[in-house]
Amino acid sequence: MSLNQLDGHTILIGLMAYPIRHSMSPTMHNHAFEKLGLNYAYLAFEITNDGLEGAVNAIRTLDMRGSNISMPNKQKIIPLLDKLDPATEMIGAVNTVVNDNGVLTGYTTDGIGMIKSLDDEGIDIRGKKMTMAGAGGAGTAIAIQCALDGVKEISLFNRDDEFFAQAKRNVDLINEKTDCKATLHKLEDQDDFKAEIDSAFIYCDATSVGMNPLEGQTLVSDPSWFRKDLVVFDTVYAPRTTKLMEVAEEAGVEHVFNGLGMMLEQGAAAFKLWTGKEMPVEYIRNILFNEDK
Known part of the structure; x- marks a missing residue:
């Protein structure tokens, strides 16, 4: 100033x-x-x-x-x-x-920021299916804002930990208050996780995995889980290229984003x-x- x-x-x-x-x-x-x-x-x-x-x-x-x-x-x-x-x-x-x-x-404004950052890149997630991980502050804001703004379906994954109750609340609210269909899944079920990513238009990681002190870690380590036409969005922006982004790029995913735009x-x-x-x-x-x- x-x-x-x-x-x-x-x-x-x-x-x-x-x-x-x-x-x-x-x-x-x-x-x-x-x-x-x-x-x-x-x-x-x-x-x-x-x-x-x-x-x-x-x-x-x-x-x-x-x-x-x-x-x-x-x-x-x-x-x-x-x-x-x-x-x-x-x-x-x-x-x-x-x-x-x-x-x-x-x-x-967190959820608004996520949607706008994708709009800036010419990517419209309205009417599409999103698979996402995380039900903390950012994950909650993203899931509910996306549901309000017209995302058709959300598969929400979370570990069976202290945030699982929040994840259930998010899913119940979305189904009750919006036209979006939301389902809750346990992150421990890897076969389910892979299948829901495979059927989605966008995969969003709204966890802290990938940033310090979890830098170098990712919930998805196998590039075969990702299609080239999938959108992969990591809410972490430090480091600028997370392990999740590296896996997606190895898979040839065309649209890979960190949380900087958000x-x-x-x-x-x-x-x-x-x-x-x-x-x-x-x-x-x-x-x-x-x-x-």
Whole structure:
């Protein structure tokens, strides 16, 4: 953010999470504000559950435009807000808060970011079948947003662990509230996993497998599981090429993506909620990652 743009009219937006000093979001949003000549500033605040209520009250008191929310606050913030948008109510987690004259509304932009990043590549998953792994925060947001946006069928795989109940909730909600048909599967059943990937248009890995400390690991290690016309999407973006992506590329899969586009587009969706403007995504991509799409 250029100091020349900071003055008595600057509007503050926050990021409330812990730990959060590593986040790329302040760089992303402040460069976007500067590029568009918007008088906003985006700052990171290390907030735990204990300080969350006071921090949310500060959004109103300081007349902040809003805030991003990350772990461990995505669920805990919900009772402190005035409204949730419908998708966020289903997802049960918030990553973006918008302050409209003291009325705080919660949104979740992760799923929106995933779908938009595929749209950017000319890939439309609406009306198609998706097989996915993972029912954590990102997986829940992706599954429910995809169902709301017109994905025809979702086969959701998760290990029989503490997240399996969340996976069941996701499937039940999708079947009850959308036109999408969702089914729940145990990741331990590898034959079932292979068959559901084989019948899908897109396979999405929304787990943390492939990123530190699980770097170099993948849920699918056999290239024969993948068709060339399958879309393979890994929500991990560090490292830039995950083990899953390497397996897919070895199989000759034409459309293989990491989570970089999703990260940028979820930020862009929040940016638009706050400012009403489109984030200059390609400009930001080049600043953050020194690359053009």
